[in-house]
Amino acid sequence: MIGRLRGTLISKQPPSLLIEVGGVGYDVDAPMSTIYDLPATGKEVTLLIHYAVREDGVSLYGFLREPDRAMFRHLLKVSGIGAKIALAVLSGVSTDDLSRLVHAGDVVALTKIPGIGKKTAERMVVELRDRVDAVGVRLPSTVAGEVVSADPVAEATVALQQLGYKPVEASRLVQKVAADGDTAEAIIRKALRAALGS
Incomplete structure (x- = not known):
C-alpha cells in the first residue's frame, strides 16, 4: 500500500496531478486545498497518499497535510459520500472550517458545497461530529512557484x-x-x- 509519494510534479490538471517517482508516473487526485500550495511543475513534491482499491482499479489521493488526509478519510465514512464528493468538499472549505461547520451543525453552509444536499449535510453533522476533533488544526501555508497558465x-x-x-x-x-x-x-x-x- 502507498502512504507517501516524493517525486517530480509533471503536470497539474485539477483535480488530477502526475507525479514521477523513479521513472514511474503516478496519477494522483487532490483537492484544491492541496493544489493551491503545490510548487511549479518540474519541482519536487511530497504528498501523503490515501490508497483506494475499488472493483475497477486502484486510485491515489494526495494531500500536503495530514489533517486534510485524515478529514478526507473521515468524509469517506459518511453514508453517501464518495471520493469525488470528498475532494469537492475539501476544495470548497478548509479542514478547520469544515470542523467548525460540523460542530456548529451549520447544514445551510454545508449544502453550498457542490454535491452536498440537505440530507448529506445532515449526515455529515451527525457522523463527523465525534470524529473531527482528532483531525487537528490546519496551519497556514505559503504558495510556492505559481505559474500563469496559457489560459x-x-x-x-x-x-x-x-x-x-x-x-x-x-x-x-x-x-x-x-x-x-x-x-x-x-x-x-x-x-x-x-x-x-x-
Missing part, C-alpha cells in the same frame, strides 16, 4: 466542472471573479469562496 480562465472553468459545478455555473463563477494576471488556481480559489458566500 487560466479556461483552466479554472474546467476545474470547477470537474469539482461538480455545471458548465454554465462554472463559467459564471469564473467570469465573476477573474482578474487580469490571475493564475488558474487564484481564480478557482476566488470562485469557490464566492460560491460559498465567504
Whole structure:
C-alpha cells in the first residue's frame, strides 16, 4: 500500500496531478486545498497518499497535510459520500472550517458545497461530529512557484466542472471573479469562496 509519494510534479490538471517517482508516473487526485500550495511543475513534491482499491482499479489521493488526509478519510465514512464528493468538499472549505461547520451543525453552509444536499449535510453533522476533533488544526501555508497558465480562465472553468459545478455555473463563477494576471488556481480559489458566500 502507498502512504507517501516524493517525486517530480509533471503536470497539474485539477483535480488530477502526475507525479514521477523513479521513472514511474503516478496519477494522483487532490483537492484544491492541496493544489493551491503545490510548487511549479518540474519541482519536487511530497504528498501523503490515501490508497483506494475499488472493483475497477486502484486510485491515489494526495494531500500536503495530514489533517486534510485524515478529514478526507473521515468524509469517506459518511453514508453517501464518495471520493469525488470528498475532494469537492475539501476544495470548497478548509479542514478547520469544515470542523467548525460540523460542530456548529451549520447544514445551510454545508449544502453550498457542490454535491452536498440537505440530507448529506445532515449526515455529515451527525457522523463527523465525534470524529473531527482528532483531525487537528490546519496551519497556514505559503504558495510556492505559481505559474500563469496559457489560459487560466479556461483552466479554472474546467476545474470547477470537474469539482461538480455545471458548465454554465462554472463559467459564471469564473467570469465573476477573474482578474487580469490571475493564475488558474487564484481564480478557482476566488470562485469557490464566492460560491460559498465567504
